[in-house]
Amino acid sequence: MTFSVAVAGASGYGGGELLRLLAVHPEFEVRTVTAHSQAGQRLRDVHPHLASYGDLVLEKTEAESLRGHDVVFLALPHGHSGALTEELPEGTLVVDAAADHRLEREADWTDYYPGEWAGSWTYGMPELVLADGGKQRRNLEAARRIAVPGCNVTAVTLALAPLVRAGLIGSEGISTVLAVGPSGAGKKASVGMLASELIGNLVPYNAFGGHRHNPEIRQNLRNASGRDVRLSFTPVLVPASRGILATCTGQLAEGATLERVREAYEEAYGDETFIELLEDGRYPRTSDVAGSNRTQIAFGIDERAGRLIAISALDNLGKGTAGAAVQSANISLGLEETISLPINGVAP
Known part of the structure; x- marks a missing residue:
């Protein structure tokens, strides 16, 4: 048909x-x-x-x-x-x-x-x-x-949802910083999107909790974990036409280990065609997923800070x-x- x-x-x-x-x-x-x-x-x-x-x-x-x-x-x-x-x-x-x-x-x-x-x-x-x-x-x-979903939302949600569902990070103090290509803002004319404004420049926007994707991310993490979460979400425009690189961190829960983290991701995404869990030592890159429907995710633990870090990359238009x-x-x-x-x- x-x-x-x-x-x-x-x-x-x-x-x-x-x-x-x-x-x-x-x-x-x-x-x-x-x-x-x-x-x-x-x-x-x-x-x-x-x-x-x-x-x-x-x-x-x-x-x-x-x-x-x-x-x-x-x-x-x-x-x-x-x-x-x-x-x-x-x-x-x-x-x-x-x-x-x-x-x-x-x-x-x-x-x-x-x-x-x-x-x-x-x-x-x-x-x-x-x-x-x-x-x-x-x-x-x-x-x-x-x-x-919103493009930024997808990058953050896919990185964090398995962690909050498994209780490996706390519901408070989640922080996300995203490098975002300007095509996510649409095709309308805007001075801030001109090449002369972006090339050689990194520009935060809708910071301090003001970005509209904030409640959508919280909604997804609530649906994943069954509890409300609080997070800081800061997007930064970068001079790349496509792509989002999201660096997400949360307070490591008591008893959480890197092995348990990997198990949580494997359980969530091990059979997913469009989510790639990277091996230890590899980092996501927006150039690797440009033009695709694939999301790359890497993760690790910062022992000194007591925080779990998840990094995701995807094509914002894909x-x-x-x-x-x-x-x-x-x-x-x-x-x-x-x-x-x-x-x-x-x-x-």
Whole structure:
């Protein structure tokens, strides 16, 4: 069976990466692409690298353009998905890459986002370990409304969730610092994203607890451990178009050993196609996962500080956004989870 697909917000970085992955998907046929200001232009004029789409033209992002498809991917700015989705049939699989439906608690939304809370959808992180011993993958089966995680959230959650579930780090004093490529901010024009501002520069942003991914990370770690956690989350823009390198640390729990840590990770991810646990002495590198749906994780114990350190690397547009969307859609539709999702990166 071939599923008809529409991609809304196709002119942006996230939408473009979605289309790159969908171009080789044997079960999906992209029939409609939409945009806002660039509606009416050829997709290839906006994304010259997407040669296989020929003369496909961007339509206006309206419910009328999206109806009639089996699957609709939304790669829109935050706050634009809720009203649009209400006009789509319940049987349509809608996969939203924005934040509109990620948060389970209305208080978390109002604390970090403007506008009304649109409610929560099934969370699109299949590998997320849950406090009852299961994984989020089971909740995605046959789901018709899926919220794709934030890219920073994925990097931190995958690094820390097995540790908090196993009680190997405390719930207080968790610290995360992320080196982040600017493509995660989208394609909109911004002085802070100009090459002259970024090249040769490292720039923290939304620090001091202000980043919107903060409550989403806490939500995931709560679901993984069954208890609330507190963490510090500081992202830093780096002059690399793609990639996230997350360094996460937590207070080592009494009795925790490196052997127990490895066992916790192996139990969580030993059978996961898209999560690579590195051998001792190796560190994650964003260049190794660029263009892939793979996440690398390394871990160790700082005995002098009494802290456990986990480092993860992923492609923010790949596993951090578009890859997670396609992976979750595959599961929802009962397809092989790995279809069209590359394990190999690109180099140099």
